Amino acid sequence: MSCPRISDLYEYLDGGMSPQKVNNIEGHLRVCPRCRRAVEERRLIAAAASSLAPFDVPEDFPERVMSRLPGSQPRSRGWLAALAAGTSVLTLILVVMIASGKSGLEFMKGAGGTFWESIKTIALITAKAASFVSLVGRTLRTLLEAGVKGLSLLTSFVPPGAQVFILVVVLGVLATFFYGMRKKLSTGDQR
Amino acid sequence: MNEERDQNLVKRTLRGDKTAFEMIVRKYQHPLLNYLGRMVGQRETALDFTQEVFIKAYASLRSYKPRYKFSTWLFKIASNLVIDHWRKKKITALSLSEPLDREDDGLTLEVPDDEPSISHAFELGEMRRRIETAMEKLPVPLRELFIWRHVNELSYEEMAEIKNLPLGTVKNRVFQAKEMIRRLLENTA
Incomplete structure (x- = not known):
């Protein structure tokens, strides 16, 4: 078997490969020191990445969140x-x-x-x-x-600038439309 | 079991039991802060964002559909907040829409002959510190997936659900992110 692609090595390390493919890769690793080193290298980096220091959460964080929740929001309104x-x-x-x-x-x-x-x-x-x-x-x-x-x-x-412009144009069109309609419908005060 | 417990807490919250929601906050504050902290860079901003995620979740809890995992729903809210954050910072246009599945991602190649060893160059603590620095240099979409995979230990299926992407695409992007981190470490060795 020729050397596997780098993506195959990652898939192998993730454990998501079929048993047949795993056998092929492991067979290759036994005879190829370069790929063996590459797998080991990526395994160590993954292990370091999976053990990064966690961020500290302040002790009163849950209380802070609870105090900011709206009064009785999600309650059912049946x-x-x-x-x-x-x-x-x-x-x-x-x-x-x-x-x-x-x-x-x-x-x-x-x-x-x-x-x-x-x-x-x-x-x-x-x-x-x-x-x-x-x-x-x-x-x-x-x-x-x-x-x-x-x-x-x-x-x-x-x-935002374009939003204001569009709003003004739309309001202008609506105002013109309603004014025109009112004039058309009014019957009493026209002479 | 874990998911069942979440669903139960959601039901109790919807019935007006605020202590149930506090239990949700206590359970997810660390995973969310660890994700948001690495996405936005500053701890204080990340804390504000984490708070925001819980407030949004509480306000829209009635729209949550139990057929999805509750944790993925929370991460989806957090991810949307992060996208808005980057959009406001205007960094995004490139990094959020950049085509990531390029041919030259290095993943289709075999291991080169002269690949230097990084794991032997640094001790574990130093390696972790350098990974944190390298993560900041990843494009935002790759960084997000890398954090979810390694820090939050989400499955590929969960990530695909959150980002609404095909499973294969998510896997490929995670491998890309890992390989980019390795190369960045290589450059600093």
């Missing part, structure tokens, strides 16, 4: 979603009651005949509304996150 869903359902019921012109009792009678039937109907509506609100929330969040990520990616490529 209760907020539930509250939002509940409020939406109640609002929906109220709207239906007002639109039908019936009292709460009449509405319940009309909805199912018995009180428990009505409870069942309300529970069903609540569950559906909750899952709908949660779906809308998740979609909005994903869209917002994608928007923020896209924006931060764009801004990382554009120098």
Whole structure:
């Protein structure tokens, strides 16, 4: 076997080679003092690199980190979603009651005949509304996150001066557009 | 087992148990500082960065996906911080995008006849000191992989996951880094 490539020697030292290749390399090393020296050399350097002095961490480092954490950040906000869903359902019921012109009792009678039937109907509506609100929330969040990520990616490529210029141009275009629309839509005060 | 313990600490933190997060900080403060210290050069800056990694991790813990190893997720946050740091210093453009898998990396060659012995030129302490100096001269992407491999003892698979690179590319770059370190040592012998 001819002398192996340097990358093969590193792979051999890493221990990630197939047994067949290991046999070939070891067979070669037995007869080639130059490669044997090269392997030994790289083994010693790797050992030194793997035993470098660690950096000292101050004793109070964890406390320092903990004191800088935001108040109650990662806690789950499931209760907020539930509250939002509940409020939406109640609002929906109220709207239906007002639109039908019936009292709460009449509405319940009309909805199912018995009180428990009505409870069942309300529970069903609540569950559906909750899952709908949660779906809308998740979609909005994903869209917002994608928007923020896209924006931060764009801004990382554009120098600050150019960012200000682009912002001014965009605001100018928007202002012109809205002013034009307002003029077009206004009917009363034009003579 | 270790990973299971991390996942458990993450769950507890998400339930509002801050002591669980403190345990995460205690566990990863050394590995992160050893990586960041060698990437940015100054201990105080590295300490600030380490703090920043934990604060970012805490703030975005809900976006962490348990199918990834928690340690690799932390190192990914740290690596992004380092990239931002170098970008701000404007050193980067060259070193971060430099093509690294060139033909003349020396890895495709056989060992030359006249390769001098470095391991016999220095005693271990001196060798370590010279390796630290040589590391500073490596291009940033190679230095990062070299540190992860030798100081943090990450596997090639973990490094590939953090950097989102093919396994073969990561291995080749680590070998390149090792060979560059050896040559730098050779030049100072």
